[in-house]
Amino acid sequence: MQINLRINHENIRAEIDPDMTLQKFLRSQKYFSVKCGCETSNCGACSILLDGKPVLSCSVLAARAEGHEIETLEGLQKEAEEIGGFIADEGADQCGFCNPGYIITAIALFKENPDPSDEEIKIWLSGNLCRCTGYEGQMRGFIKYREWRNGR
Amino acid sequence: MKELKSVNKGFRKKDAMQLLTGKPVYTDDLVKEPCLIVKLLRSPHANAIVREIDTTEALAVEGIEAIFTYKDIDQNQERYTIAGTSFPEYAPYDRLIIDRHVRYVGDVVAIVVGKSEKCITKAMKLIKVDYEVLPAVLDFHTALDNEILVHPEDNWSAPANFGADVKRNLVAANCSSHGDIDEVLSKCKYVIDRTYHTKANQQAYMEPFTTYCEIDSYGRLHVISSTQIVFHIRRIVAKALGIPGSYIRVTKPRVGGGFGAKQTVVSEVYPAFVCYKLKKPCKIVYSRKECFIASSPRHEMEMHVRIGADENGIIKGIDLHTLSNTGAYGEHGPTTVDLSGHKSIPLYGKQEAFRFTSEVVYTNKQASGAYRGFGATQGLFAVESAVNELASLMKVDPIELRLKNIVKEGELMPAYFNEPLTSCTLDKCLLRARDMIGWKEKGQRRVLDNGKVRTLGVALAMQGSGISGLDVGSATIKLNEGGFYSLLVGSADMGTGSDTTLSQVAAEVLDTDIEHIHVFSADTDISPYDSGSYASSTAYVTGKAVERCALKIRNMIIKTGARMLQADPSECEFDGHKVYCGERSVTLEEVAFTSVIGSNEAIEATVSNSSKTSPPPFMAGACELETDLQTGEVKVIEYVGVVDCGTPLNPNLTRIQTEGGIMQGIGMALTEDVTYTDKGNVVENSFMEYHIPTRLEVDKLWVEFEPSYENLGPFGAKSIGEVVINTPSPAIQEAVYQACGKRFYELPIKAEDIVASQKK
CATH class of the missing domain: 3.90.1170.50 (Aldehyde oxidase/xanthine dehydrogenase, a/b hammerhead)
Incomplete structure (x- = not known):
């Protein structure tokens, strides 16, 4: 079947299988920031923005994205660099495989709530698993990012 | 000592921004x-x-x-x-x-x-x-001499002698001892005799x-x-x-x-x-399910510990027997089991005798492999839990008991292949962890107004730094036209940041910024030989190779510079930018240029490094738990860890390693379970069932360092990667005991078990 959607502000028309997930579709279109870590909607590595809201692309059929606006980290490079720099300064990127998923979720969080509390950050990102860091270093990065934003 | 400019600094990982912005850098992206x-x-x-x-x-x-x-x-x-x-x-x-x-x-x-x-x-x-x-052998207690043979075939073989007898389902058997342990324990006033069980934890790396x-x-x-x-x-x-x-x-x-x-x-x-x-x-x-059912999780082990102390609270001896389940194939079976004893027993330096025996058996379960800690994690859960119980039996503080008994710098470690302990600040680590968790002020148990119980637990850990006399790390460094360096290694940065820390070592020796060190790993056609990134080897073994190689390059730069200045190399100095002979100098760029134009001598070197010893890093960990005895829910309020990894090559990265290791250890203690059906199926075959900690499980991790200086390591460094996973399970086991009055000898400790412990 054919779908029409926007990916990172670009109109895309593509031929897909009806049972294809959005995660598989985006990778087939070379949006490699979209990872697959679990296939069971638990890890958050495939997080993308659908009409500005973070969703797990492994849990959305590509067909359901018809007519919608999809954003992957490829389309949010400036924002990713901005937040990511604070994570890098803590060394909390580590293996990096979960990074695109939680960075895009964090971009959505700060867009919706520019001054989130520590608890709100934790809850927003709780669906993004990380096995390397114990989360503490990421949290230090987010707190410093928040302070930097507030001081701007 | 010269002030460090690159080592011991918290540089960003060299690949950080590529990773954080989602660039295509993993296998499936390429x-x-x-x-x-x-x-x-x-x-x-x-x-x-x-x-x-x-x-x-x-x-x-x-x-x-x-x-x-x-x-x-x-x-x-x-x-x-x-x-x-x-x-x-x-x-x-x-x-x-x-x-x-x-x-x-x-x-x-x-x-x-x-x-x-x-x-x-x-x-x-x-x-x-x-x-x-x-019919299948699923219970590893019944595997040895079972009539069902996991490997009945004739073309099974063992490339080394590790005590295997495949016709008995026996993959390996070993025994080492010092002194007469039975005699020593028989004279001890206090003896703890317990059996501990740890299951096959999953590494749960995010990339399948x-x-x-x-x-x-x-x-x-x-x-x-x-x-x-x-x-x-x-x-x-x-x-x-x-x-x-x-x-x-x-x-x-x-x-x-x-x-x-x-x-x-x-x-x-x-x-x-x-x-x-x-x-x-x-x-x-691999699908995540395949990662959970057909890969290489931690070896399930059962450890029988006997530990004894005299009336003065001196730990006189440890007797440990470990039974390890390697599953259907024997990968890492003979080696992991060794660490359960050799990296737990040596923590206590006043022992008059020890004995460590082990058996590794085949079963019809998923084969086990290497997981951070590599047997030490299992052994330390047993030995450190036993030490905590010993303190209870003696009615002494578990920290005081340890301070009296822990191994000290300069001592010989009979249970650690008789290696001398060349660097150790374990006592400082323990004292600092005690203060950080508020051990004295809070007391080990207190009941909150809402009926929940706050309790404290403590444990120690050690590991190694590479496999002594076996692991090889190498580095190739070349000076390129333009005056920048390439550093080629065969170790594998798997997220730890080793590419960056190794660059810091090279930059330190070469008096340059790490931006001028361009690192590459790893490719068998390009990289110099490295046995690989495991056994906590990269910082210590490969790191030393980088240091020695950079020193060699430094001398080559001086030699070429001296030739250009028509001087003797002994009269010349190099400050990272220029080679000087008195007032005269040539720039590094000029030296590099000379080495590529009409030159018969490349400024390029490869150095291999192996270490005869494996200096252990140490850690003290302490936790504060909040337990709801009605529901069995356990919350980690705080976990503190103080580590002696020698010089932290990059304090940011050693800190993250520690925090990440602690979190994995907390998962092992409380939530990560691997069970099998009676047909041999792994029950926890997705992240739905195999519950690794999320951001919400632990309120606070707090990590500090008490660096010793290991002369054999690069700029005093020892390893960091593995030691950090070992303290949570025994520390949490102790704190749960303080909360509910029952000691658990099997992990993970689940809420339902805590509730059941309250029903008399």
Whole structure:
């Protein structure tokens, strides 16, 4: 079947299988920031923005994205660099495989709530698993990012 | 000592921004199209013989390229191991690419190759397999001398002597001792005699096993894989396929986490075999379920500990017997079990005797492998829990008991291969952890107004720094035209940041900024030999190779500069920018230029390094738990860790290593369970059931360092990667006991068990 959607502000028309997930579709279109870590909607590595809201692309059929606006980290490079720099300064990127998923979720969080509390950050990102860091270093990065934003 | 400019500084990882902005740097991002997909049909039985397999219908599915079964593999050929360790491997040769005899639920029955996942899924359902189902050994207590043999075949062999007797399901047996432990324990006033059980934890790296293979421009097999061990893969794939290693090149791109899992050649052999047979590019990407049921988790172990102290609270001896379950294949079986004793017993330095015996057995369960801590984690859970219980028995504070007994710098460690302890601040670590958690102020148990209980627990840990006398790390450094350096290593940065810390070591020696060190890892055709990133070896073993290599380059720069200045090298100095002879100087750029124009001498060097000893890093960990005795819910309020890893090469990265290790240890203690059905199926086969900690489980991690200085390490460094996972399970076990009055001898400690402990 054919779908029409926007990916990172670009109109895309593509031929897909009806049972294809959005995660598989985006990778087939070379949006490699979209990872697959679990296939069971638990890890958050495939997080993308659908009409500005973070969703797990492994849990959305590509067909359901018809007519919608999809954003992957490829389309949010400036924002990713901005937040990511604070994570890098803590060394909390580590293996990096979960990074695109939680960075895009964090971009959505700060867009919706520019001054989130520590608890709100934790809850927003709780669906993004990380096995390397114990989360503490990421949290230090987010707190410093928040302070930097507030001081701007 | 000269002030450090690069080492011990918290530089960003060199690959950080690529990772954080989602660039295509992992194996599956680098695949060239078109690329065939490889999937494995796996056994539904724990022990069975494939009587017949019919692939006719499956082969007819559109898009299917090939299906390989046991018929394509010589069943009588020499077997191999997929354990990524130095040759001759300390692991049995017990694998075939496809074995007619399948030995656990998940063992490979067929390799299916097709143009898409969809056609493969369809074809897999059409493969008809007739199994002769055999009874299975699932309980590792009954494995030894069981009439069911996991490996009855004649072509099983052991490349080294580790006490195996395959006709008894015995993979390895070992015994070491010092003094007369029975005599010593018989005279002890206080003796704890307990048996502990730890299960097969999953490493749960975020990037599943992924391997891509192609025939390269020179007609050679190029294996690109998410691995910690490029050089071992080359040797093992060559043996499995029966082809020369010279025909194989192995490259490691960025790795999405390893934690030891990728020290085993879990996924590489299958696509390599397919690519070699079909001469077409192909890839395999494990599903998360496959990662949980058919990979390389921690060895399940049962440890019987006897520990004794005299009336003055001096620990006189430890007697440990470990039974380890290697599963259906023996990867890392003989080696992991060793660490359960050799990296737990030496913590206590006043022992008059010790004994450590071990047995490793085959069962019809998923094969085990390497996971951070590598047996030490299991052994330390047992020994440290026993020390806590000993303190209870003696009615003394568990920290006081330890301060009286812990090993000290300068002492000889009989249970650690008689190595002398050359650097150690464990006492400082423990005192600082005590203060950080507020041990004295809070007391070990207090009841809150809401009825919940706050309790404290403590534990110690040690590990090694590489495998002494065996591990090799190497570095190649070259000075390039323009005056910048290339650093080539064969170790595998799997997210730890080792590429960056090794660059810091090189920059320190060469008096340059780390921006001028361009690091590359790892490729068997390009990198100098490295046994791989495991056994906590990279910072210490490879790090020292980098330091020595950089020193050599430094001298070569001075030599070339001296020649340009028509001076003797002994009269010259190098400050990182210029070579000086008195007032006269040449720039590094000029030296580099001279070395590439009409030159007969490259400014390039390779240095290998191996260490005769494996200086242990140490850690003290303490936790504060909040337990709801009504529901059994346990919340980690705070976990503090103080580490002696020698000089932290990059304090940011050593801190993150520690925090991450602590969190994995907390998961092991409280939530991560691996259980089997009575048919041999892993129950927890997704992140839905296998519960690794999320951001919400732990309120606070607090990590500090008490650096010793290890003279044998680069700039005083020891290892960091593994020691950090070991303290949580015994510390939490103790704190749970303080909360509910019951000691748990099996992990994880679950809410329902705590509730049950309250029902008298």
